[in-house]
Amino acid sequence: SKRVNPVMHMNHKAGDKMYVDYAGKTLSIIEKDTGEIKEVQFFVAILGASQHTYAEASMSQQKEDFVTSVENAMRFFEGVPAAIVPDNLKSAVIKSSRFEPTINETLADLAEHYETTILPARAYKPRDKSLAEGAVKILYRRIYVHLKQKQFYSLEELNQQIWDLLDAHNHKKLTGRPYSRYELFIEDEKQKLRPLPQERFEIKYQSFATVMQNGHALLSQDKSYYSVPYQYVRKKVKLLYTKTTVEIFYKYNRIAIHPRNYKPYDYTTVAEHLASTHQFVADWSASRFIDWANNIDQNVADYIIQIIESRNHPEQAYKSCLGILNFEKKVGKQRLINACKRALDFRIYSFKAIQNILENNLDNAENEQEEEFDLPNHNNIRGKNYYK
Structure with a gap:
């Protein structure tokens, strides 16, 4: 078919920008087991030139979910735009813990992996900005309205429905034009996108x-x-x-x-x-002691974990663990459990503490001696917070 060029009205350079945003209103899914209603986010991505659109529901706007949605959009478009333009996302300001890269670092890593650029929101012309907002508005009318009346029991189920409606949206002729977003995309934009890397991106x-x-x-x-x-x-x-x-x-x-x-x-x-x-004695690992303690009782396991965590090096704790767990043979399971409960109440974590409790029969709850009895106060054992 002969293309009538003047009709193909494109303000944007093909393959240049992908705009991403969240709809202001959320959708919801119902937890099968509990019946609890969970709010989910509605993510939209649109290619500037063809206006070919992607949408999905995701659990949050946090960076893990955001990055996954941005990736899913590129996988849907089967190519990488020259730039990704996020619109003022909440994810961009969520405070990071000390383990977490900031959203900016994460987006920079994503951009490097996909060999594209992130254009910070608001740095482009307000006229451009209306594109993502416009896409959200249209999708709201065409997709959102249908979803609001139905109940969904999983993200997958909800997304399946979104993608069916999205497909109809992308194939619908543009207002007053003889072609759809999808046709425009295939004709003009698809070949301008760069190929996708094989591996998906993983946040570091x-x-x-x-x-x-x-x-x-x-x-x-x-x-x-x-x-x-x-x-x-x-x-x-x-x-x-x-x-x-x-x-x-x-x-x-x-x-x-x-x-x-x-x-x-x-x-x-x-x-x-x-x-x-x-050669490190592999057998002497913390998990071995915790498993052993768990087989006795939850309280014993809690106590063993406290011992391991209160030492700078786990090896320092292993002798204590071994000594404590061996009490089971000497005094029986129940007394060891009671002694650990007692020591957990005192918040004193050492072999000596358990030994004292057992020698003085303090594991017996009825025993009132404990008022006069002083557990050793180990100043040499630094609490786990000392090392933070």
Whole structure:
């Protein structure tokens, strides 16, 4: 078919900008099990030139969800625009904890991964801005209204419905024009988008640690340990981690990379990292003591975790753990459980405390002696907050 060029009215350069925004009004889904109504966000992305549009519901406007939505939009358009223009997102100002990169760093990383640019909101002409807002308004009329009257029990179910309505929207002829957004996109814009990278983007978080005597660094977010080559013992290192991977850097060199392990107090160890003179005793790991304690009782496990957390190095705690858990054989399970309960109330975490409670029969709740009895006050044991 012959294209009538003057009719193809394009204010924007093809492949140039993708505008992203959230609708002011939220949608909702119903939790199947609880019947609780959860608010969900309505995300919209629109290509400047063809006005081809993508939309989806997501759980929040926080950066993890925002970045995923922006990615989903590019995957939907099957290409990367020269720039992404976020409109004044809440995500841009959500305060970061010390583990979290700011939204700006995250967006910069996303842009680098997709080889595009982020144009800060408001830095472009107000006339452009109306494009994303206009898209939100039209979608509101065409999609939103249909969704409001229905009940959805999952994000997937809601999105399926959104995408069906979206498809109709993109294929509908533009007002007073003989072509649709989709036709305009295929004709003019699709080939101007750059190809997508194969891998999806993963947010990188960072954390710092001093390598312990046993050649492992602590990822404080998960409380799990990762080995590094032995020469880095006592050195300060930086951990950069994603959902799946933990990389460890000393100065600017990467010295180790591991799959991320979410199990607290667990060790992820590469045998080559350990010096032959100091093969770390892998059996003596915190998770082993916690599992053992859990098999006795929740209170015992809580106490063992407190012991491990109150020491600077887990190894300092292992002897205490071993001693405490061995009391089960000597005094029986119930007395050990009661002693741990007592010590948890006193907030004193040591082998000696449990030993004193048992020797003085303070594990017996009826025993009134406790008023005169002083548990050892271990000033040499620094509480876990000391090290923060």
